[in-house]
Amino acid sequence: MTMAVDRRELSLAERELVRRIVVGMFVGGAVVSAVTLATTPQSARVVLVQGGVALLFAFSAVTLLLVPRPSTRLFELSGVWGIALTGVIIAGAEPPGMSPVYLLWPVALMAWFSSTPVLVATFVWMVATLGLALAVNPTAEPVVDAFIATVTTVGLVAALVGLLTRQQARLRADLAAAADTDPLTGLLNRRAFHPRFEALLADAADRQRPLSIVMLDLDHFKRINDQHGHHVGDEVLAQLGGILRAASREGDLVARLGGEEFAVALPGAGTEEALAYTTRVAQALWSARTAATVTPSTSAGISALTTDHEAADLLLRRADAALCAAKTGGRNRPAVWATPIAVGQRFAVTSGL
Template identity: 40%
Template sequence: MRTDIPSALNSADGRWIATKGIAAYLVVLNLNGTIFGLIVFGAPDRWTSTQAGTFGVGVGQLVLGGLLYAAAGRLPQVVWSCLPLFMICATTFQSLLVDMRHQLGLLLLVPILYSAYYLNNRMLAATLAVAIAGNAVSMARPPLGVYASAEIVFFTIVAALVSLTVKRLRREVERLVILLARDASTDPLTGALNRRSFDEVFRAALADSVQTGRPVALVVFDVDHFKTINDTHGHAAGDRILCDVTEILRQCCRSTDYVGRLGGDEFALLMPGADSEEGAAIAERLRSGLAHGSGGGATLSVGVASAPAGGVTVAELTAAADQALYSAKRMGRNRIATFEGI
């Protein structure tokens, strides 16, 4: 039984948003090269061919950043993975042209930050290696400074510490996002999906059903005389029964099924790829398990419908399953009814 929902970043829109964010970051990153060029261009001395080359590289970096942003959603992952390496090489080349060795370390931290946050450990290691090598080459350029070796070691230590810190922060952010997403999408008592999250999964499953022709079964059920149970035995007893329902579902349904608590004692089970017959079989295992097992004698009335027979929209299939549920209640409760059988 699944009580998770697909992450927003797994959708096409989510990927586009994430990629656009990375591209915007790289536009800012490329501004470094342009700023280099503008500083050199505005220098009081004569504009040499070396300075012209620096300015050209800077403008080229800015143009590249704009193109990346414009084509963000169409570029393969390998482009985003290799860009920090290119940025480091371009910035190091500019530093060699105009001897800005003492400012290079700060500029190289920008692609390192990008790699530490967005890329995997292997690409981060490659980025660090290229950045450290580029900084060492720039610092070793004649005339050699008195503290060149110390500055190379210092940059290496700082770059490594920054990378480790950002990676750790990224993991913590991901952990918090997962916790927040879980709390926002699940019912705190039973752990089942809440109504909003269940509807999201429901719509996605039906869209897939329409596209592929695979059936989708919807099982809706509620606890018989639940208000009487609460009034007689207390709300704690009612809560235990609701938890028993989800626990028995975990034992009898498929790993690909979704369960949601729609409100009060009303639950729904979504079964992608299953028809009403399969839905009724799972419902019977749940009903008998609750009646004779940990449910303390509580019973369920269950309605089952499937797409496309019961409808191809959320409203249509829900109405069909509800109609079957009402039929089960009219027949005396503690039973299962299918939309096709009424």
């Protein structure tokens, strides 16, 4: 069982689902133990053991119901506890009969949400518990057959559940990435950019740190498409996407908002750092000649966080207004939102512009 590396993060809805499943597991253990005592003649020792385990199962279910926000670790400990209680039942039953099968419940549950190391450790704990329980139960016959059958069955089912769960998780991650990514440039799309930008903005406000938003637009992009074809236009867009990614730091947000318009959020950067960033991008873009020797340029609009209470949409509108001013002012230059907007000089790129 070596199928995953990291514990899967559970959403709030999944946490509640796991809580209900674990509670159901405990309630089921209590009910099965109680029904067994009520329908099958047992010795005083067995009645004491199974009655005590039934009460512990019921107590565990009530306790888990009362925990306000159970953690993944608590669910994992619940699985370990469930294995231990089942082991007591196996050790005390005369004979154990089908009770080892109930070990499948907690192990299969672990396979659904736990990391591979935790799942392996749980499986080892189950094997050790089963072996000890069968060994101390004098009525367990044949011990080896029961041990092998239980370990094989639980192991195969847990492996299957784990494999299918992790395949499903990878598929969901791939679908989420596809929904959030612009296919041409590999950058975030507009849908994915906005919530992440709002989170960055809130963090910058809380920490009272600077943050700048840069909006960039390829100059005369329609002319590039008309004169050289859309395949060259796509190449220019992809080049700009790669340049923006290379010029950005870890933690920056880079997105293609649509068409030839891009946005970059620069946490920790003020206006001067944002201006330096746009200059690096413009110079790299000018040097990145396409197959059709197109030498594109870009205009940039910059808006910096000035108070602790500015909304994401407001900063984006300011950056967009600055971008419009840069294009109106001659293109191939930056502009910084202010009152009035400050339009900068042309980018210092080699030749012609």
